[in-house]
Amino acid sequence: MPQSRFDRWRAPYAADPALSRGRLTPEDASPTRSEFQRDRDRVIHANAFRRLKHKTQVFVFHEGDHYRTRLTHTIEVAQIARALARALGLDEDLAEALALSHDLGHTPFGHTGEEALDDCMADHGGFDHNAQALRIVTRLEKRYAEFDGLNLTWETLEGLVKHNGPLTTPEGLPTERYRKRGVPGAILDYAARQDLWLDTHASAEAQAAAIADDIAYDAHDIDDGLRAGLFALEDLRSVPFLAGLLDDIAGRWPGLERSRVIHELGRRIITRFVEDGIREGGRRLEALQPKDADDVRRAGHAVIGFSGEMAEADRAIKGFLFPHMYRHPSVVAVRVQADAVVRDLFGRFTRDPDAMPGEWREGLAGAEPSRIARRVADYIAGMTDRYALDEHRRLFDVTPDLR
Structure with missing residues (x-):
């Protein structure tokens, strides 16, 4: 089936799957997917x-x-x-x-x-x-x-x-x-x-994913922090951008219940940042006039990002969340316990690789310390929170409950 089956409108600077640089191990093209x-x-x-x-x-x-x-x-x-x-x-x-x-x-x-x-x-x-x-x-x-x-x-x-x-x-x-x-x-x-061009920016698609990560963090960390009672809605007014959104919500729906205010705030945060990213990205791309995806990579700067005003709003939100959420005493207490769990597991597994499951300890007999450490890091990094605590309980007499 021809690749044109998957064609859709794309700007000239978009990554085109039909022009991909391919895979390290060559594979036949799929008849149904790009x-x-x-x-x-x-x-x-x-x-x-x-x-x-x-x-x-x-x-x-x-x-x-x-x-x-x-x-x-x-x-x-x-x-x-x-x-x-x-x-x-x-x-x-x-x-x-x-x-x-x-x-x-x-x-x-x-x-x-x-x-x-x-x-x-x-x-x-x-x-x-x-x-x-x-x-x-x-x-x-x-x-x-x-x-x-x-x-x-x-x-x-x-x-x-x-x-x-x-x-x-x-x-x-x-x-x-x-x-x-x-x-x-x-x-x-x-x-x-496989040369990944480490000295250039990535495609516009990767840059879009990067600012999407920032937008999601800003919106959902505020939502989670409010629901957890780490800070109050009124505390958010110290950030002018958020104060404006809260005023808009209060003006449209006076007396709206708190849970709906929180949701409306999250919606507006995402919408404002997405719309700004689209406008600013369009402006930068128009100025650059890239003929293909490689022109984006070689631009010397990001082509997808926020305007100066919204970049400042992003910084202000993160500046609020750092002390009020990420360093909140209840969160810090859990962080201290979680840190100890990871360090305990790493120490035990590097001293005794046989304490890991069979596939993870395979081939480590007589291995260099760095090779053992990297294998242990791979094993721990792949753990879920629950599994890490289960492994800690298996190996140690006392395991924190992370509360």
Whole structure:
């Protein structure tokens, strides 16, 4: 069946699945799906994707059924990314595939788990969730007969590692984010096999997925924080952008019940940021006049982003959430306990790899410490919150309840 079966309107600067740079292991084309649709579907069917259901953002899994997990966050990001892509003439399937895969490398217990594991791995190359996501989709998923990983297209892998911008300068030096510790070895190792153009920006689709992540975080962390009682609606008025939205809601529906106010606020946050991203992205693309997706990559700056006004609103929201939510005493107490769980597990497994299940300890007899540590990090990073606590109970006499 000809590739034109999948053709739709795309802007010239959109990634085109018919022009994909392909997969590391060549495969025959699908008669029913484009290359980026296949990538999206492979991510959805991956073990790592299903585990996101029991990995938390800020709250631990038993806090309540209405708080976000990594999976619900990922679904929200995918919806926003598709909306941005559709409005800007981008490939929606690639944007969705990148949104669905962007959190695959996260550890249990949110950023606390990542920070603890990174510290444990300090002498062995560190731990970075973007690099871990790449390891998952290129090595750790073992489902297919012909290859390890998911054998995703170049465009999806490129977007996965570069959705936040270039990793190296044109001279090959690490960018600011990686200047202290260098680009993670997993990314450099893979790029040596398949050049991912680490010194350029990613496609416009990857950039859309990146700002969709920011939009989703801003909206749902406010929603979760309000529902958890970490702060009050009136506290949000310290952020002028949010004060304006609350005034609009109060003016339209005086006396509206609190739960509906919270929902209306979340709707407006998402709408304002999405509409701004579409306008600002359109403005930047019009100024750049890119002839193809590579012109976007070589632009030297992001082409999908917020206007100055909305970028300031984004900073102000994050500035509010940091002390009021991420560093709230009740959350910090759980973070301390979760940090201890990860460090305990890492210490035990590195001292005694045989304490891990058979497939994880296979081939480690006499291995170098760094190889053992990386295997342990892979094992722990793949755990859900619940499984990490179960493993801790199996190995230790006392396990915190994370409350």
